[in-house]
Amino acid sequence: MFDAWMVDKVLLATWETVYMVAISTFLSYVFGLPLGVILVVSSDGHILENKGVNQVLGSIVNVMRSIPFIIFLILIIPLTRLIVGTYIGTVASIVPLTLAAIPFVARLVETSLKEIEWGLIEAALSMGANSWQIISKVLLPEALPSLTLGVAITTINLVGYSAMAGIVGGGGLGTLAYYYGYQRYEHGIMWVTVIILIILVQLVQMLGDSLAAKISNRRR
Amino acid sequence: MIEVKHLTKIYKTPSQEILALDDVSLQVEDGEIFGIIGLSGAGKSTLIRCINMLEKPTSGTVTINGVEITALEPHELRTARQKIGMIFQHFNLLSSRNVFDNVLFPLEIAGVPKKDAAKRVMELLELVGLADKANAYPAQLSGGQKQRVGIARALANSPELLLSDEATSALDPQTTRSILGLLKDINKRFNLTILLITHDMNVIKETCDRVAVIAESRIVEVGRVIDIFSNPQTSTSRSFINTVVKRDIPKELLEQSDSHAAPSERILVSISFIGKSAGQPLISSMIKKYEVDANILYGNIDRIKDTPFGYLTLELTGPPDQIDEGLAYLKSHGLEVEVINHV
Numbered sequence: 423m424f425d426a427w428m429v430d431k432v433l434l435a436t437w438e439t440v441y442m443v444a445i446s447t448f449l450s451y452v453f454g455l456p457l458g459v460i461l462v463v464s465s466d467g468h469i470l471e472n473k474g475v476n477q478v479l480g481s482i483v484n485v486m487r488s489i490p491f492i493i494f495l496i497l498i499i500p501l502t503r504l505i506v507g508t509y510i511g512t513v514a515s516i517v518p519l520t521l522a523a524i525p526f527v528a529r530l531v532e533t534s535l536k537e538i539e540w541g542l543i544e545a546a547l548s549m550g551a552n553s554w555q556i557i558s559k560v561l562l563p564e565a566l567p568s569l570t571l572g573v574a575i576t577t578i579n580l581v582g583y584s585a586m587a588g589i590v591g592g593g594g595l596g597t598l599a600y601y602y603g604y605q606r607y608e609h610g611i612m613w614v615t616v617i618i619l620i621i622l623v624q625l626v627q628m629l630g631d632s633l634a635a636k637i638s639n640r641r642r
Numbered sequence: 643m644i645e646v647k648h649l650t651k652i653y654k655t656p657s658q659e660i661l662a663l664d665d666v667s668l669q670v671e672d673g674e675i676f677g678i679i680g681l682s683g684a685g686k687s688t689l690i691r692c693i694n695m696l697e698k699p700t701s702g703t704v705t706i707n708g709v710e711i712t713a714l715e716p717h718e719l720r721t722a723r724q725k726i727g728m729i730f731q732h733f734n735l736l737s738s739r740n741v742f743d744n745v746l747f748p749l750e751i752a753g754v755p756k757k758d759a760a761k762r763v764m765e766l767l768e769l770v771g772l773a774d775k776a777n778a779y780p781a782q783l784s785g786g787q788k789q790r791v792g793i794a795r796a797l798a799n800s801p802e803l804l805l806s807d808e809a810t811s812a813l814d815p816q817t818t819r820s821i822l823g824l825l826k827d828i829n830k831r832f833n834l835t836i837l838l839i840t841h842d843m844n845v846i847k848e849t850c851d852r853v854a855v856i857a858e859s860r861i862v863e864v865g866r867v868i869d870i871f872s873n874p875q876t877s878t879s880r881s882f883i884n885t886v887v888k889r890d891i892p893k894e895l896l897e898q899s900d901s902h903a904a905p906s907e908r909i910l911v912s913i914s915f916i917g918k919s920a921g922q923p924l925i926s927s928m929i930k931k932y933e934v935d936a937n938i939l940y941g942n943i944d945r946i947k948d949t950p951f952g953y954l955t956l957e958l959t960g961p962p963d964q965i966d967e968g969l970a971y972l973k974s975h976g977l978e979v980e981v982i983n984h985v
């Protein structure tokens with residue numbers, strides 16, 4: 423069962439998972455971070471209070487978060503095809519993974535930024551800071567330890583989602599487990615993928631924790 | 643310097659409307675330390691926050707150095723705020739920045755070139771005595787040190803006005819004194835106008851030139867601190883003064899009088915001394931001049947900012963007309979005399 427050919431397959435699948443997850447984490451922050459910031463600053467009494475924007479974005483985020491990922495995957499196939507040209511394979515999986523993670527990231531970022539004491543924002547306002555300066559010099563730097571932990575949580579979630587995407591042909595460890603484990607009853611392979619997934623999750627969590635602790639410790 | 647006219651602030655919450663400031667008018671002169679004192683919820687924070695528009699007044703105007711702050715466009719207001727420093731009860735330092743970078747922060751906001759800004763930061767850290775802590779993070783500092791950073795930060799853009807919202811309320815008495823000393827020093831050195839709010843009469847007594855007493859959203863009394871201490875006009879002021887200077891004589895003291903004089907020939911008076919007259923032996927010369935005897939029941943000498951301030955409770959005995967003349971003599975020498983009661 424574990425011949426060189428199989429080892430190659432497992433390594434390739436692991437790489438695909440890492441690649442998919444890394445890119446979708448990155449992309450989900452490209453969109454989710456600004457979205458989270460907007461959710462915070464447009465909220466009641468905040469620096470760019472705007473009820474309309476806040477409610478519309480908040481509702482979109484809620485709707486997207488309430489669709490189960492496995493259904494979401496299928497729902498957005500047309501969009502995936504439009505963007506990537508196909509809905510099968512590692513690259514194609516990045517689309518649903520990213521889209522599903524954006525609202526999640528937005529809420530995580532929102533939670534992190536809301537923890538910041540209002541007094542700090544007020545101090546910056548009293549110095550004549552504009553909104554952009556408050557976001558870039560107060561909100562984001564002050565929330566950095568918590569944001570870092572959020573990245574770890576998002577990555578771990580995406581590892582899980584990527585395995586699900588694998589079942590519908592998304593590539594990576596999910597496809598491997600499904601193809602050999604479920605369709606061919608080779609449970610050994612399934613266990614191998616499970617162990618690799620556990621290791622990946624542990625690694626990400628450890629990295630996130632130690633990075634966040636490092637930032638906090640420097641400030642302590 | 644600051645002119646507040648008919649300032650009213652109503653907070654609207656879903657359940658009710660709270661009148662936090664009710665037609666408040668106030669004038670603060672150039673270079674003075676002006677205090678605002680009031681009980682919790684009186685509206686002090688609301689008032690000071692309306693002055694740099696952290697809170698938007700419901701009506702009324704605030705003018706600083708001829709510029710009507712309440713009428714500025716947002717971008718004009720931001721520029722104006724760079725010249726109004728503010729310090730806070732809980733310091734509000736950025737935990738993500740060390741001391742140096744915290745003081746640099748307002749200079750970054752104002753777009754001061756890096757090299758000039760760095761030089762300015764070191765000057766300020768020298769001024770507040772924290773040059774050796776430039777690389778420390780706020781979490782590594784004591785409360786007093788944090789407030790010194792707060793002060794350095796507030797002074798970074800050379801403001802015309804410093805607002806202080808309970809800046810010493812989170813500090814112990816000794817640290818409070820050193821922070822107040824620093825504020826007085828800065829006020830003298832740069833002729834910087836300081837507006838501070840507090841609920842602690844000691845703070846007013848030690849630092850302020852003038853004070854406004856605020857109660858239930860209104861200013862009930864304004865004046866020189868010395869005048870208010872020696873001759874308070876309202877019960878609110880009196881009770882604040884009593885927290886610092888004991889004016890109420892304990893009952894036991896009144897009762898233990900061993901004088902045998904007739905009630906009409908006995909009188910209890912409280913006398914306040916201000917400034918130079920505190921040093922003059924006026925009481926003894928009154929005793930020599932008139933047929934009056936004095937028994938000191940209670941006495942205290944203190945300092946209001948830099949002026950000596952004394953307070954005595956006396957029992958005077960003698961013929962009524964002599965007592966009256968004696969009191970007139972004291973008054974004519976600048977003492978504040980208040981008849982407490984005829985025992």
Ligand SMILES: Nc1ncnc2c1ncn2[C@@H]1O[C@H](COP(=O)(O)OP(=O)(O)OP(=O)(O)O)[C@@H](O)[C@H]1O
Nearest residue numbers: 653660662680681682683684685686687688689841
């Ligand atoms: N943002 C707000 N929304 C609603 N009500 C408020 C708000 N801020 C203050 N108030 C109310 O306005 C009144 C005055 O509050 P303010 O904070 O000015 O008092 P204060 O004199 O500073 O008191 P303290 O000494 O406790 O700080 C209080 O009744 C308070 O509950």
Ligand SMILES: [Mg+2]
Nearest residue numbers: 686687688808
């Ligand atoms: Mg207050």
